[in-house]
Amino acid sequence: MKMFKIFGALFFCGLLTPSQEVPPDLSCAVSPGALRNVLAGAMLQNGLLQQHLQSLVLPNIMGEGGLLNAPISITGLHLVKAQFPDLSVILLPGIGVQMTIVAKLDLKGNSLVGLLSEIIDIVLDVSITANIKCTNYELGTVQVIIEDCLCIFGAIKMKLLSGLLSLSINDLVYNQLTGALPRLLCSVINIVVNLVSIQLLGTLNAVIPLGTAGTIQYQLARLPFTSGSFLGLDLDGTVQQMGGSIIPHDSSFAVLPPVLDKLLVLGLHQSFLNEVLSLLIQRPxxxxxxxxxxxxGAKQLKEAVMTLLPAGCSSCPRTDPPSIKIALSGSPLLLLEANKASLKLCVMIQLFVQHLDESVRNLLLLKAELGLSVRGSITDRRLLLTASLSSIVLSLESSDVGISNISSLKPHCKNLLVEKFLPLLDGCLRLGIPLPNVLGIQLIDADVRILAGMLVILV
Structure with a gap:
């Protein structure tokens, strides 16, 4: 079988450089290798292209050929099997993705050469080129357009039960097949590409529950774009309270690291993560x-507070234990710096006495500003954040009994927060942040890195 030159196809998007008008919430870079795997899986491995090729209706072949110009008739020609030895992609900066599909088509039909009727087998190599672009972005969707489609045919083999056909008949069949097949094959490619584009866009546009607190709606933010080393996809993430309003946030630009040998680089911007955490970390x-x-540590805390009570305070509790109230104040703030992620939280701690008449005597109202070190990991396509307490700043907000110096309370309040508040915080974070299923690429053995203003997931 002679070798033939393989030409490429522009697939998925005729793409310009990304718009920088509004920063996205998530930035994705997909490598050529990952894109090749995605397309091969969506078109070839699940049998989609094979299935639609099976429906090809091939024209009859008529003519004169062979010895004494005997009449030739080939009818009922149909595809028995298609093999796809290769699918490859090359990224074209600012233009799109070059995809090449090499196919080996096994055809069968009824032949009549002269007065002899037999079954004919035809094996034909073809490389299909289609120039495909994405255009008309609107509300997370794009329109897929095939501008050009070209089929380059390679070797052909034909066989009858009685043996091989003559060269003249080979040429006749080859010429008529290669004249009719391009239109038919390109029609199939058009159908399959549109089905695949719907499937792939479905991975970018999704509404995912965030426990019972609300939802995250991911949506393609603009037309995809290509560089020489990756396909770029920008997504918006809308965080909405369950049955409530959308949580606003301000986005800022941050640059993804290079793809290098990775399949996918997914960057979550700091402002988006703070938006999600403000919904995720909500506890009464x-x-x-x-x-x-x-x-x-209740005994130690009570004793420390008792030593701070003024000597002449007749209404101060000396024997009965006070009550404690812990409440989150304001929204959490995640700060992302190079190789460092920290979470800032403000917690109010109140020690009080409630009398029989339901009146409340405020012993202490403290504000604890917590600094927590944060680490990220990926499990089941969720970003899990774990936090450990690294600093605490304690200040006095008010006291009805005249306490003014609280320096001795810091270690006791720290123990209180570690034992009572941090487990609740861990419970909130354990739910994880659901991530978009970008093109169906699995987040296996993912590495999480922290950049300035961005948390990056590399696969």
Whole structure:
């Protein structure tokens, strides 16, 4: 079988450089290797292209040829099997993706050469080129247009039960087949490409529950774009409270690291993560008595507070345990710096006494500004954040009993927060942030890195 030259096809998008008018919430870079795997899986491995090629209706072949110009008739020609030895992609900067599909078509039909009727087998090599562009972006969708389609045919083999056909008949069949097949094959490619584009866009546009707190709606933010080393996809993430309003946020630009040997680089911008965390970290206030049954450091905390009470305070509790209330104040703030992620939280701690008449005596109202070190990991296409306490700044907001110096309370309040508040925070974060299923690329053995203003997932 003679070798033939393989030509490429522009696939998926005729793409310009990305718009920089509005920063996206998520930035994705897909490598040529990953894109090749995606297209091969969507078109070849699941049998989609084979299935649609099976429906080809091939024209009859008529003519004169062979010895004494005997009449030739080939009818009922149909595809028995298609093999796809190769699918490759090359990224064209600012233009799109060059995709090449090489196919080996096994055809069968009924032949009549002269007065002899037999079954004919035809094996034909073809390379299909289609220039395909994405255009008309609107509300997360794009229109897929095939501008050109070209079929380059390679070797052909034909066989009858009685043996091989003559060269003149070979030429006749080859010429008529290669004249009719391009239109038919390009029609199939058009159908398959549109089906695949719908499937792939479906991975970018999705509404995912965020537990019972709300939802995240991911949506393609603009037309995809290509560089020499990756296909770029920008997504918007809309975070909405369950049955409530959309949580606003301000985006800022950050640059993805190079793809290099990775399949996918997915960057989540700091502002988007803060938007999600403001919904994810929502807990009602805790209220419990300052007793050892409630938390282990209760006795030490009570004793420390008692030493701060003014000597002449007749209404200050000396024997009965006060109550404690812990409440999150304001929204969490995630700060992303090079190789460092930190979470800032403000927690209000109140120690009070509630009298029989339901009136409340405020012993202390403290503001604890917490700094937590954050690490990220990927499990089941969710970003899991784990936080550990690294700093605490304690300040006095008010006291009804005249307490003014709280320096001795810091270690006791730290123990209180570690034991009572941080487990609740971990429970919130354990839910994880659901990620978009970008082109169906699995997030296996993903590496999480922190850049300035961006958390990056590399696969």
């Amino acid at each position: 206030s805790q209220r419990f008595p300052c007793t050892p049954e409630a938390f282990s």
